[in-house]
Amino acid sequence: MENGGDKRTNNLGLNLFVSKKYIINTLFSIHVEKHIYFRISQVDEIEKLSELIKFLRTNGIFIRPTHVNGLFKKILEEASNRWVDIEGIYFEFIKKIVTTNPNYSGVDIDEINNELNNIVEELKRYLNEINLKIPYTHAMRYVKQFNSEILPEDLISTNSEKLETETIYFLNFNYTDSLRKVLFYKKEQNPVVNYIHGELNKEEQLIFGFGDEMDKVYKELEMLNDNRYLKHIKSFMYFKNIKYRHLLRFLESSEYQVCIYGHSCGLSDRVMLNQIFEHKNCVSIKIYFHEYENGDTDFINKTMEISRHFKNNQEMRGKIVEFDSINKIPQMK
Template identity: 40%
Template sequence: MNRLVLVGNGFDLAHGMPTRYNDFLLGYLKRAFNSSGQGSLYQDRLMMVTSHDFQSQVSGLFEGLNTTDDLIEHCYKNGFLNALMNNKGIQIGSITIKPLIQVYIRSDFFRILLSKCNVNNWVEIENEYYLQLKRILKLGNKGNVPKELEELNTSMHGIIEALKVYLSELDCVGKNMDFTKIFEGDIVLDEMPLLKQEFSILPKETLILNFNYTSTVERYISDLKNVELVKVKINNIHGTLNDIGNPMIFGFGDEIDEDYQLLEKAKTKGFFKYIKSFWYFRTENYHNLIRFIESEEFQVVVLGHSCGLSDRTMLNLIFEHKNCKGIKIYYYANEQGDNFNELTEEISRHFSNKAALRAKVLPKPLCVPMPQINVKQLEGANIELEAADEIEPS
């Protein structure tokens, strides 16, 4: 029997990496505003920014608001479009500072993302893109479909390029060996009612299906004991950063959606530019996944993947496959609660056979909270080590 591990963004988050789309948008804005400098201009496909030495004008006036990064965080809490993007100045309390920063949003799609990016809401860029595709499709003769479609795809291209830059600058600072145990441990057969065996076995093969663009998971493979024995492989199904042979795949992947058939009937070119299925043809990764799930019975391990609709076609293929005998969830948990129920609800969207859903998804007592890395504690340990190195021997 084999094991298929679905590694998603939650895996990077567990390593203390700021890889949510909100984190990316904040990082992008900070880069843009800091790059604009004093009176100079920053511009790309998404926006133009002119900044006028923020620090010298507000330093000392507002507690905790002394840098451009502080300004972005302030607007994140108070709404970007209201606090920053109206070009009428920045409202901080009862004081308006202007013309401190002038911003021109060149992309309607980017404006939508900013309007939804705040502390109380997580932006899902791929889902928002698909919603805009469907909106444009429904325009019909009432709008300029080719022009709006071209503008949307141009915006998406700009976002992808900015995302590449952002992710390329992130570092993973530590590891948790509990993840190694997940990758190389036994499969407990009696946890799965579709199997009648009552013992545990070492997987014949383990395939880590990595949906992330980062290389965080690859750092664990070299640590595996008897790596040849456990036969662990990685399939970077969505590509990797700065790799021409395995380009980054970013877009939407729900061909089961009812509106998708309407997209197929549309005569205007461009509706499929960022539909994932057509990008999968550029490498052998998808075919290698099919070979794996066809080869043996397998257990699915969900490790940080949200199981959302942006990967629905692929997840439906995996979950409803006859060789899939069980789905074990590693869910996120903290003092306030956990997301186990949310994950099961998302997984259910990928099943047309609900009886199979209930038979395959392991109940919560058999699932486990996902390991986490305490980044602050790790950084504190590194500081102590550095301080120790600086102490001269007596």
């Protein structure tokens, strides 16, 4: 870390001194406006980014984005209030340029693309620092759900009373090896795992961008005849390897049930999810849901997100399996 001032740290706390600037990376710097001392454990106890930002501001510490009209600044503003979709914010920036003026002075396409590249590099660095350990007892709770049968009541119509599970195909949007650690305990079967957006520990580029070609502005992006606006569109990144074609082969192979397990089903993967959900071989969609501390769940919100990937709402209503409390995702403490 480079810094414009001086800091002292120990196992218990951190001293930061007034009117100092700490350069963290190319995305932002830290500005300290008053002398402060706090325990490191106070930060370790914070779970949400919005809470961290509030804590820092309360103590006179401010995150200053490098670019005043940039992508990271917008992400930081959104994160102060809620969970943010970085890929979605990026695409909104791109659309803003197109719908206003390609020469819009407030947003520069090269700057935005470079910022997203830097965000991906920082994400990779952060994920590489995580060493997630999944105990056997926790893993087996996940494996039990992975092994669940496709029930007759999950289906509207099929050629048989019960759809036999011949292959469990994991379309994994996660970059880490957490799924592999869980499946290590799944000895009786050899499931297929497709890391569709890349693996952190492999020599390959992670796919991070936007995939909503169904958006009405996307056609305008193409008509600009400027490939910089398509640089982070996922469809073009999928051509770098065989993973997407592998998915297509599976979709065409036989009937299948989709199980949503932890995916937000946001618009950043819209074209792919539309192809999966509306495929003739997709017989139903089962949602494994998260339960919040107050007892509410994300089930209904997830159905709304899924609906945005359908062109045919009648088909959507027939495929989504109704709520069942047994489909709650176990949470590690």
